[in-house]
Amino acid sequence: MALVPTLYASTDAGAPALTGQVGSLVALLHAVLVTGYGSGGNAKAGAGWTRPYSDTNRAVFRNNPATGVGGYLRIDDGSTVVGSNARFAYWHAYETMTTVDTGTGQTPTPAQRTNGGILLKSKSLDSVARPWVILASETFFYLFVDVGNTATGWVNMATFPAFFGDLVTRRPGDNYHFLGLTPDVTAAYTGAATNYNGMLIGVAFSGTPGASGFLLRDYTQTTASKSCGVAALSDGYTAGVLGAGGSYPDPVSNGLMIERVAIFEGARQVRGFLPNCYASPQGLAFADLETRTDFQSVPAGTVILAKRLSQSAATPNASSNFHGLLLFDLTNEW
Numbered sequence: 243m244a245l246v247p248t249l250y251a252s253t254d255a256g257a258p259a260l261t262g263q264v265g266s267l268v269a270l271l272h273a274v275l276v277t278g279y280g281s282g283g284n285a286k287a288g289a290g291w292t293r294p295y296s297d298t299n300r301a302v303f304r305n306n307p308a309t310g311v312g313g314y315l316r317i318d319d320g321s322t323v324v325g326s327n328a329r330f331a332y333w334h335a336y337e338t339m340t341t342v343d344t345g346t347g348q349t350p351t352p353a354q355r356t357n358g359g360i361l362l363k364s365k366s367l368d369s370v371a372r373p374w375v376i377l378a379s380e381t382f383f384y385l386f387v388d389v390g391n392t393a394t395g396w397v398n399m400a401t402f403p404a405f406f407g408d409l410v411t412r413r414p415g416d417n418y419h420f421l422g423l424t425p426d427v428t429a430a431y432t433g434a435a436t437n438y439n440g441m442l443i444g445v446a447f448s449g450t451p452g453a454s455g456f457l458l459r460d461y462t463q464t465t466a467s468k469s470c471g472v473a474a475l476s477d478g479y480t481a482g483v484l485g486a487g488g489s490y491p492d493p494v495s496n497g498l499m500i501e502r503v504a505i506f507e508g509a510r511q512v513r514g515f516l517p518n519c520y521a522s523p524q525g526l527a528f529a530d531l532e533t534r535t536d537f538q539s540v541p542a543g544t545v546i547l548a549k550r551l552s553q554s555a556a557t558p559n560a561s562s563n564f565h566g567l568l569l570f571d572l573t574n575e576w
Contacts, residue, residue, distance in 0.1 A: 245309060245575040247377040247384075247518055247548065248289060254356070256280030259371040260387065262364030265299040267331045268319040271318040272296075273384065274376050275303050290380025295342035302342055305420070310381035312409045313420030313458060314339045318358065328367050329389075330431045332358035335406070335422050337458055337466075349422065349467035357422045359456065361400055365390035365433035365556050375400040375531070375549065377570055382407025382517050384570075386549065390433070392554040395564075399530055401552040402567075403442060409457075409505055409514035410576050418459035419472070419514055423503060426454040431555065437564050438553045441483045444474040444503075451506050462514055470507040476521035476566075483553050483566035485525020494522060497538045499523055500569060518571040525567030526550075533572075545572040 258270045258277045267310050269388070273279045275291035295302040299320035304314055319331040335346025350359060373388040386400040404424045411419040426440025440454040450472025460468035477486040481534065484503065492499050500520040507511045520540075528548035529536070535545055547570040556565045 244290070245379050245381060245517075246384075247332075247379045247570065247572065248286065249488060249572070250274045250289075250376040250378060252371065254286060255278060255284035258441070260363055260374045261369050261371055262328050262367045263369060264320050264328050267361060267363055268301045268317055270374065272301060273305060274378055281521075289378035289383060291370050294340060294465075297342045300342050300512050302339055304328060305382065305407055306380040311417065311420040311458070313337070313408070314345060315406050315422070316345070319363070324415070327424045327430060327432075329362065329364055329433055331361045331363065332359055332407075333422060333424070335420055335456065335458060337418070343504060347458055347466055348467070351457055351467045354453065354456065354467060359422055360427055360431060361385070361404055361424060361430055362387060362389050362555050371396050373400040377518075377547075377549075379407075379517070384519075384549075386510060386551060387397070392556055398554065400552060401550055401565075402555050403551045403553075408517065410502075411514040412512060413461050413514075416463070416514075418457065418460070418463055420454055420458045423455040423472075423505075425553070426452050435554065435556050438555065439551055440471070442472055442551065442566065443457075443482065443553065444472045444476070444484060447473045447504070447506060447512065448509050449473075450509065453508070455505060457505075457507065457513065457514075459508055461511065461547060467509050470505050470513065472555045473504045473506050473512065474501055474521045476501060476525065482552075483551065483564035484521040485523070485551075485567035486563055486565060487526050488524035489523065490524045490527035493501060499522075500537075503568070514535060518575045520569040520571070525569075526565070528567060528569075540571065541574060544574060546570065547572050560562050
């Protein structure tokens with residue numbers, strides 16, 4: 243357990259499979275966040291979350307309340323929820339919970355998302371194992387899934403992103419900076435090749451945030467279920483996903499230009515930043531899962547992991563504006 247993220251992947255020995263079947267996402271998150279998987283020298287410990295409540299194809303996960311908010315994340319990975327078809331699961335976050343189905347301070351609310359936020363799993367309803375990558379600590383995790391990519395250069399690459407957990411908050415005494423960040427979509431996913439707007443496509447800090455993210459409460463700590471969006475300069479608010487292009491090294495500095503990814507809930511109201519995560523205008527200069535220790539723009543000795551992403555599911559018809567890259571700090575606690 244640590245605040246520095248661990249890399250988990252479907253290619254690990256003993257890793258659970260993610261498929262287009264009910265329950266597979268709950269089982270995956272339980273293994274990564276709670277129990278760990280593998281054996282002997284290939285064993286990976288869980289990230290440090292708990293699973294206080296569960297039932298058939300449904301589970302509640304909680305991040306560490308000592309080092310984090312202690313927010314509750316409910317995943318419904320069943321086939322009985324309206325609109326669910328095992329290609330995706332629904333999620334809600336809660337301030338408190340007493341059973342797998344009962345809690346207070348729900349986000350998103352039914353008015354914001356009828357059935358909850360959507361987490362994609364697979365474009366097909368079958369047992370085909372889909373590649374996945376998770377970067378997780380005891381307070382947060384990033385999830386990337388290949389729901390069935392077919393575009394050249396993206397096949398079998400886990401790219402469709404989501405985030406859950408605590409921000410690096412800017413507000414002293416903040417008790418409600420637990421965030422869920424998934425596609426800005428309300429309709430069921432049918433497996434079609436579709437571009438999703440709003441998740442890691444940033445807008446100007448002076449603009450109006452979208453509704454791809456939901457915090458437990460706003461920065462005043464009084465308004466529940468606060469919608470929020472992403473703000474960054476890294477090719478984001480020019481109609482492209484963060485890290486959508488560029489080359490390395492930067493011709494100006496002969497190095498790497500990076501920035502933290504901000505989460506804001508109103509014009510110029512930056513609540514905080516995604517933990518251990520950078521964006522860069524030079525994003526696609528790096529290969530998926532490439533690690534570097536030579537970037538001068540981070541503390542000496544820092545291991546940086548490059549992770550390619552796509553807001554297209556799956557990718558055959560996707561504009562290049564929907565392909566990008568994030569950089570993750572695997573060394574330092576934020």
